[in-house]
Amino acid sequence: MTGPHVEKFIVPIGPQHPALKEPAHFEFTVDGETVTSASVRFGYVHRGLEKGAENRNWAQALYLLERVCGICSHAHSTVYSLGVERLAGVTAPPRAQAIRQILLELERIHSHMLWVGVAAHEAGFDTLFMYSWRDRETVMDILESFTGNRVNYSANVLGGVKYDLGPAQADSILSGLDYLEKRLHYYMKVVNNDESFLGRTRGVGTMTTEEAENLGAIGPVVRASGVSRDLRVDAPYLLYADFPINVITATAGDLQARFVVRIQELFESTRNIRALVEHLPEGELAVRFPRKVRAGETVSRIEAPRGGLFYFIKSDGGENPFRVKVRTPSLRNFMSVIVGAVGHQLADIPMILSGIDPCFSCNDRTVIVRREGRDGSAAPSESDSRKDSSS
């Protein structure tokens, strides 16, 4: 069916589609079953969060920005709190930092387990989907006993945290982690040994180290392509310097490697949580935070479950943020889908797409890309964002 006069056939998908829970529009040009080009249209969940944050005061913006993404909500509120606290010259007490870090790692467990399920569902392996979501309820129970809510915990306040970790919660965390670790070993076995599952993952969506670097991939996606990049190690925040994690990498760069990397990261997370729970610093939960933040600007970065999460925060000395810029990891990973889809079978596309763990509610913010050489300047490859956000 190849030849110079073959008609182009475009398969449009979305924005409402059965594969993903969130809206996005895709167009795949196919030649028979083979994808020859792909494009994506975002913006259905663009809500204007960055502008909205400018109209709220520092504390109110925390609750708005926590809802950039419901899956990694604690990551968003932590990165914002860390940035604003740095601007105001306030440091959260060590106990608060430890609790923040425990929650970050618990959130990583819930996010990765959610992903294992959704990706298995895309592969047509619904049994693993149901297993992983059943076991994920263990983490949800821990989070609920800890903070009172299953999603959007609002555990952070500016200057510390709201919830203390008592002996009862510590016990429930430790026993929950015991169970999870047992299950994670089982998932590892399935991901590495189940022949029909390997048929959907091995050699699919492969990205070499060089491609991953060029496409600007981030998080577990780039780590599965052999790049050791993790902000928890590269630029430690909270207590990651004292309670370090090991960066997990793989070299294959295909979907199977991403499964392995994510599941192994969970073992690191459980180890890290245990260490923190056992050596939880004593002291206050929060310090007083001023109503106004002195003028200045800062960049705040943490490693969210999907990769490096970046906030730029600027204050003009008032009660509201002057500017909050959010750059989420999902957006950086999308290039790898658009490029990686070409040459694959149409049936592999949902797998390749879910391989980056896309989160559209994180994605949809306005980005203006300045093209190279437009005004004679050699151009910033990083998109120069101007506007707002969404999600």
Place this chain on the structure above:
Amino acid sequence: MSDVPAGLPKAWTKMLEGLKNWSRIYSPWAIHFNSGSCNGCDIEILATLTPRYDVERFGIKLQGSPRHADVLICTGPVTLQARDRLKRVYDQMPDPKFVIAVGSCATSGGVFQGCYNVVGGIDQVIPVNAFIPGCPPRPEAIIDGVVKLLGSLQQKKVAEKTG
């Protein structure tokens, strides 16, 4: 609303309508549309399908296509971009159709009120039969909302019989 063939005796029509209502109550098919949600409600809706909550045991099934669905489960505030899509999905559903708004944002716009790209709650765009507040509502609350909606259909049925 009726796709019962015209010209049937009245008793037949009534029986067929009753049969349709009965099957709708005991096995409603749902479709989920995210019109600007943060994902929090979406993962809780997905959690209702998974083993701990498992609404499929009540015959509730999540469908891919609006043309197969009885119930539209909406999450999130309505953004300007998603507004027309939401209307289109609603229009594609066959009558009679029911809409459930899940979460504070779907109810009123929630924390996103005042953001420039947000229209407001789902009821700004399409009629809503049931609201489930919470940020996000627990899976139990979502199941309870669906059951309440179905219960109201049941009452309608009883009212039709007696009235």
